[in-house]
Structure formats: structure tokens, C-alpha cells
Amino acid sequence: SQQGEEDPQALSIQEGENATMNCSYKTSINNLQWYRQNSGRGLVHLILIRSNEREKHSGRLRVTLDTSKKSSSLLITASRAADTASYFCATVPLRGGSQGNLIFGKGTKLSVKP
Amino acid sequence: KAGVTQTPRYLIKTRGQQVTLSCSPISGHRSVSWYQQTPGQGLQFLFEYFSETQRNKGNFPGRFSGRQFSNSRSEMNVSTLELGDSALYLCASRLTSGTSFYEQYFGPGTRLTVT
Numbered sequence: 001s002q003q004g005e006e007d008p009q010a011l012s013i014q015e016g017e018n019a020t021m022n023c024s025y026k027t028s029i030n031n032l033q034w035y036r037q038n039s040g041r042g043l044v045h046l047i048l049i050r051s052n053e054r055e056k057h058s059g060r061l062r063v064t065l066d067t068s069k070k071s072s073s074l075l076i077t078a079s080r081a082a083d084t085a086s087y088f089c090a091t092v093p094l095r096g097g098s099q100g101n102l103i104f105g106k107g108t109k110l111s112v113k114p
Numbered sequence: 115k116a117g118v119t120q121t122p123r124y125l126i127k128t129r130g131q132q133v134t135l136s137c138s139p140i141s142g143h144r145s146v147s148w149y150q151q152t153p154g155q156g157l158q159f160l161f162e163y164f165s166e167t168q169r170n171k172g173n174f175p176g177r178f179s180g181r182q183f184s185n186s187r188s189e190m191n192v193s194t195l196e197l198g199d200s201a202l203y204l205c206a207s208r209l210t211s212g213t214s215f216y217e218q219y220f221g222p223g224t225r226l227t228v229t
Contacts, residue, residue, distance in 0.1 A: 042222045043218075099145075100162035100208065100218070101172070102147075103159070104156060105156070
């Protein structure tokens with residue numbers, strides 16, 4: 001079953017602009033992760049934020065987590081055409097969860113036009 | 115270090131047949147998870163293996179099974195294939211100690227088409 005719901009489902013921007021994707025989830029979590037997938041290929045881990053963290057940065061990526069609202073956002077700054085991909089949030093539930101059993105949202109399809 | 119490898123990359127099977135997919139994890143990774151990805155259901159967890167034991171299983175019928183060998187390589191098997199089994203099957207491995215405890219590394223996937 002899906003735990004997370006990403007919003008928007010699709011996003012189209014110009015190179016250089018910022019892209020923001022949101023994720024909401026249903027149950028309390030241990031941590032939340034963001035992954036990128038290019039054209040139906042394997043997923044690439046981008047960043048992990050633990051339930052006791054509120055914000056995390058990695059290069060051009062900024063992730064926030066609001067456990068009271070059960071939501072997270074991923075910001076990609078100064079986007080490039082190479083950022084074109086689908087982005088998924090994945091959670092590890094606090095109860096009964098396992099690090100090897102990620103629960104994924106449906107993803108946001110990002111298109112960055114040159 | 116070599117990444118997660120999956121074989122075959124593409125497969126076409128007929129309804130009723132069975133299929134075996136293979137996954138070789140990153141060297142040193144003892145946990146292997148399998149996921150099914152379809153346009154309708156998205157990414158869904160199938161099962162996780164650690165030290166040759168199934169740790170968790172997702173909500174899939176018994177036609178889906180897996181195993182892990184002593185070298186951590188894993189296989190998953192789908193028997194009596196149905197059209198709805200057409201999907202991208204992804205394998206992921208991870209360390210179970212150290213700072214990368216939570217990160218999963220995914221393979222490129224096996225695209226299974228059932229006709």
C-alpha cells in the first residue's frame with residue numbers, strides 16, 4: 001500500500017528555476033528518503049532525513065520534514081536539464097517498519113527544459 | 115565498487131509460464147530487497163532477505179517467492195504468470211551497519227512483459 005503521496009504529479013520548469021516537490025504520508029515514521037528515477041530505470045538515493053530532523057541539505061537539494069503535518073518537501077535549486085526524472089519519497093514506518101522495506105509514494109515527474 | 119546488477123534486463127514470457135530473476139548485490143551488502151513497479155500501483159515492496167532468511171514479505175500472492183544464497187545473491191521466482199505481472203522488477207541492496215545503514219542501492223531492474 002502507498003504510504004506517501006507526492007504533489008504535484010508532474011512539474012515542468014525552465015533550466016535555472018527551482019523545483020519544489022511535496023510528499024505527505026500517513027503513519028509515524030522512522031525516516032523519510034527521496035529517490036530519483038530516470039526513464040523507468042533503477043532508483044538513485046538522494047537524501048535521507050530522520051524523524052527528529054527538520055531540514056537537511058545536500059548540494060542543490062534541500063529537504064524539510066514536518067512530522068506534525070506528516071509531510072516533507074524536496075527543493076532542487078538552479079535546476080538543470082539533467083534533473084529531468086521522476087522523484088519519489090519513501091518512508092520507513094516507526095511501528096513494524098524495516099529499513100529494507102521502503103514504502104514509496106507515486107512520484108513527481110519533473111521535466112526541466114533547456 | 116560494482117553496483118547492483120540484475121539479470122536479465124528484459125524478458126518476455128507467456129501467461130502460465132514461470133520466471134526467475136537474479137540480483138547480485140554490492141559487495142559487502144547482506145540485505146537484498148525486491149520491489150515491483152507498475153504504472154497503476156507504483157513501487158511496491160515484495161520481500162527482503164538477509165543472511166539467507168526472508169525478513170519481510172509484502173502483500174503479494176504465493177506465486178511470488180524468493181531466496182538468497184550464502185554469497186548474498188538473490189533470486190525471485192514468479193510462477194503461473196499473469197498479464198498483471200508485467201512490470202519492472204527492482205532489486206536493492208544495503209549495508210546493515212555503519213553510517214549507510216538506511217540507504218538502499220537499486221539495480222537497473224528487469225523489465226518483464228507477460229503476453
